[in-house]
Amino acid sequence: MLETRNLDKRFGAIHVTRDVSLKLEKGERRVILGPNGAGKTTLFNQLVGELSSDSGSIHLDGEDVTGLSVAKRARRGLSRSYQKNTLFDGLTIAENLGLAASVAQGHATSLLRDSLSRSEVRETVAEVAAQVDLAPVLDALVSEVSYGIRRQLEVGVALATRPKVILMDEPTSGVGPEMAHGFHKMLNDLPRDLTLLIIEHDMDLAFDVADTITVLNYGEVVFDGLPEAARNSAMLKEIYLGSWEDA
Amino acid sequence: MFRHTPLRIATLVLLGAAAILYGLNAEYFGLEILTEIAILAILVIALDMVAGFGGMVSLFHGALMGIGAYGFTLLATKAGVAPLPAMIGAMALGGVVGWIVGAICARTHGIYFIMATLAFGQMAYSYIFESSFFGGDDGLSGAPRLDLSGLGIDLNDSRGFAFFALALLLAAYLAAVAILRSGLGRSVTGILHSEQRMRALGLNVWRVKAAIFGLSGVLAGLAGTLAAQHIMYVSPGLLAWTVSGEALVVVILGGLGTLVGPVVGAAFFVLLKHEVSAHTTHWHLVVGVILIAVVMSRANGIFGWLEARVARWQGRTHAAKTGNLALEGDSDA
Numbered sequence: 001m002l003e004t005r006n007l008d009k010r011f012g013a014i015h016v017t018r019d020v021s022l023k024l025e026k027g028e029r030r031v032i033l034g035p036n037g038a039g040k041t042t043l044f045n046q047l048v049g050e051l052s053s054d055s056g057s058i059h060l061d062g063e064d065v066t067g068l069s070v071a072k073r074a075r076r077g078l079s080r081s082y083q084k085n086t087l088f089d090g091l092t093i094a095e096n097l098g099l100a101a102s103v104a105q106g107h108a109t110s111l112l113r114d115s116l117s118r119s120e121v122r123e124t125v126a127e128v129a130a131q132v133d134l135a136p137v138l139d140a141l142v143s144e145v146s147y148g149i150r151r152q153l154e155v156g157v158a159l160a161t162r163p164k165v166i167l168m169d170e171p172t173s174g175v176g177p178e179m180a181h182g183f184h185k186m187l188n189d190l191p192r193d194l195t196l197l198i199i200e201h202d203m204d205l206a207f208d209v210a211d212t213i214t215v216l217n218y219g220e221v222v223f224d225g226l227p228e229a230a231r232n233s234a235m236l237k238e239i240y241l242g243s244w245e246d247a
Numbered sequence: 248m249f250r251h252t253p254l255r256i257a258t259l260v261l262l263g264a265a266a267i268l269y270g271l272n273a274e275y276f277g278l279e280i281l282t283e284i285a286i287l288a289i290l291v292i293a294l295d296m297v298a299g300f301g302g303m304v305s306l307f308h309g310a311l312m313g314i315g316a317y318g319f320t321l322l323a324t325k326a327g328v329a330p331l332p333a334m335i336g337a338m339a340l341g342g343v344v345g346w347i348v349g350a351i352c353a354r355t356h357g358i359y360f361i362m363a364t365l366a367f368g369q370m371a372y373s374y375i376f377e378s379s380f381f382g383g384d385d386g387l388s389g390a391p392r393l394d395l396s397g398l399g400i401d402l403n404d405s406r407g408f409a410f411f412a413l414a415l416l417l418a419a420y421l422a423a424v425a426i427l428r429s430g431l432g433r434s435v436t437g438i439l440h441s442e443q444r445m446r447a448l449g450l451n452v453w454r455v456k457a458a459i460f461g462l463s464g465v466l467a468g469l470a471g472t473l474a475a476q477h478i479m480y481v482s483p484g485l486l487a488w489t490v491s492g493e494a495l496v497v498v499i500l501g502g503l504g505t506l507v508g509p510v511v512g513a514a515f516f517v518l519l520k521h522e523v524s525a526h527t528t529h530w531h532l533v534v535g536v537i538l539i540a541v542v543m544s545r546a547n548g549i550f551g552w553l554e555a556r557v558a559r560w561q562g563r564t565h566a567a568k569t570g571n572l573a574l575e576g577d578s579d580a
Contacts, residue, residue, distance in 0.1 A: 048447060074449030086447075088440035091248055099437045103448040108434040109455060115430030161448055 001026040001195045002165050007056035009042055016042045018219040029196045031206040034216035035239060040199045044167050048080050049073050061164060077164030081154040083173055087142050093153055094138040097125040100160035124160055132156040132186060148179045165195040172202050184208045248436050249427040254557050255507045262510060270409050278405040284517045285412035286473045289419045291497045291509035293466035296423055299504030301459050302439040307348055307364035309490030310371040311464045315341040315471025316481040317381060320390040330393040338468040345464015346457050353456035368488050376483040386482030390475040412473055419466050423506060426462055435459045496538055501548045508550030515549060
C-alpha cells in the first residue's frame with residue numbers, strides 16, 4: 001500500500017533520514033519509534049510531500065508519488081495528522097470535519113452549493129464524529145474545546161478524507177493516561193482495511209496498536225519487525241534506556 | 248465561516264431602511280453622497296471577500312475598479328456596445344484580470360502578497376496614465392448611463408441613479424454571501440485558518456485563491472462601471488494605489504471579514520469625509536486618528552466592536568438567567 005525506497009534527506013551537514021526503505025501492506029498498523037531527533041517527523045514530511053527528498057522514491061498503491069504535490073498525494077489517499085494541532089481554530093468541530101470531507105468528495109470548489117450542507121458531507125461528518133468520539137461536541141468552536149478534544153479532532157480531520165493511509169504524528173502527544181487509553185481503543189476500532197503509520201513515544205500505545213514496529217535512530221532504520229521482537233531487542237533497550245521494559 | 252447573525256441582519260435592515268428614507272428625502276448633494284457610499288460599499292465588499300475571508304490583503308482593488316470603469320467606458324463609447332452588455336463585459340474583464348493577478352500573487356503570502364498586488368496596481372495605473380488610447384491623464388469622457396426608461400426609471404436623475412446604485416449594492420452583497428457560502432467560499436475560509444491543512448487535505452489552494460480573486464474582481468469591476476456612469480467620466484486616478492489603500496482603510500474601519508462591517512465602514516467613511524472636509528482640508532488627519540484608535544482598541548472595526556459588545560451582553564444575560572455569573576467571569580479572564 002505504501003512503500004519507500006532508499007529515502008534520503010539532508011539539511012546542510014545534518015543527515016536527517018538515511019536510506020529509509022519501508023513497506024506497509026494494506027490494513028497494516030505500523031508504529032515508528034525513535035528518540036528525539038531520529039528523523040521521524042522529517043520522514044512523515046517527506047512521505048506527504050511537505051519536504052522534498054534528496055533521493056529515493058515513495059509509492060502509494062503501486063504508483064510512484066515522489067514527484068507529486070502535497071495536495072495530489074492527499075487526493076490519492078494519503079492523509080496525515082500533525083504533532084502540533086493544525087486545525088481550523090475559528091470554526092466548529094463539525095465545520096472542521098466538513099471541510100475535510102468536502103475537499104475529499106470534490107465539493108470544495110463548487111460555486112453552486114454549500115459544501116457543508118451536502119448530505120454526503122454531513123453523513124461523513126456524523127460517521128467520523130462517532131469514530132473519534134466527537135459527536136456530543138460537534139457544534140463547539142475548536143478554540144473553546146479542551147486540548148484532548150483537539151487531538152481527537154486532529155485524527156478526525158485526517159479520517160474525514162476517507163484515506164487509504166493515515167500518517168499520525170504522535171496522536172497522544174500531551175494527553176493524560178486516561179485519554180491515551182481512549183485513543184488506543186479508538187485506533188483499534190478503526191476499519192481494518194485502513195493502513196496506519198504512527199509516530200509514537202508512548203510505548204503502551206505502540207505495543208497495543210502496532211502490527212509491526214520500525215525504529216529510527218539518527219535517521220536510519222535500525223529495527224523493522226514484530227512488537228514481540230522489538231520488546232526483546234537488546235539494542236532497542238539500549239536506545240530507549242530501559243523505558244522499553246516499563247511498557 | 249460567514250454567518251448571518253441576528254445582529255448582522257438587523258444592521259443590514261437598518262442600513263437599508265436609512266438609505267431608502269434618506270434617498271427619498273435628500274436633495275442633489277445628499278443623493279450624490281448616497282451614490283458615493285453605494286459604489287464604495289461594493290468595492291469594499293469585493294475587497295473583504297479576499298482580505299477578510301481569504302487573508303489576501305490586496306492593493307490591487309482600486310485598479311480592478313478602474314479597469315471596470317475604463318472597460319465600460321471604452322465598450323460603450325468606442326465600441327458602440329449598449330450600456331448593459333458593456334457593464335457585463337466590463338465586469339467580466341475585471342474578473343479575468345482579477346483571476347490572472349490573483350493566480351500570480353497567490354504564490355506569495357503576507358507582505359509579499361501586498362507588495363505584488365501593489366506592483367500590479369501601479370503597472371495598470373502607469374500604463375493607462377501614459378496611453379493615448381485610454382486618454383492619458385485626461386481620461387475618457389462620455390460614459391453613458393444605463394437606459395431603464397422602459398421600466399419607468401430615469402437614471403439621469405440623481406435620485407433614480409442613487410436607488411440604482413443601492414439596488415446593485417444589494418445585489419453585490421447577496422452575490423458575495425452566496426459565494427462565501429458556496430463550497431469555494433468555505434474552502435477560502437479554510438485556507439484563511441490553515442492553508443497548510445487545506446493543502447494536506449488535498450485542496451489545490453492556488454486554484455481556490457485565484458478563483459476567489461477573480462470573483463472579487465467581477466464585483467470590483469461592477470463598482471467601476473457604476474463609478475464611470477456616476478460621473479460620466481473616467482480618469483487614471485481611479486486606478487491609483489491610494490484608492491486601494493482607502494478601500495482597505497474602510498474595510499478595517501468597518502470590520503474585516505464580516506461583510507456587513509465594510510458596508511458600515513463605507514457609510515461612515517464617506518459621511519465623515521464630507522462632514523470634516525466642510526471644515527478643514529485636512530480631513531485625512533481625522534480619518535487617520537480614528538483608524539489608529541480602532542486598530543489600537545484591538546476591536547475588529549466599528550462593527551466588530553459592536554458584535555463583541557452584543558456578545559458580552561448576551562453572555563451576561565445568559566449567565567444571569569442560569570445563575571452562572573462566576574463561571575462567566577472566569578471565562579472572561
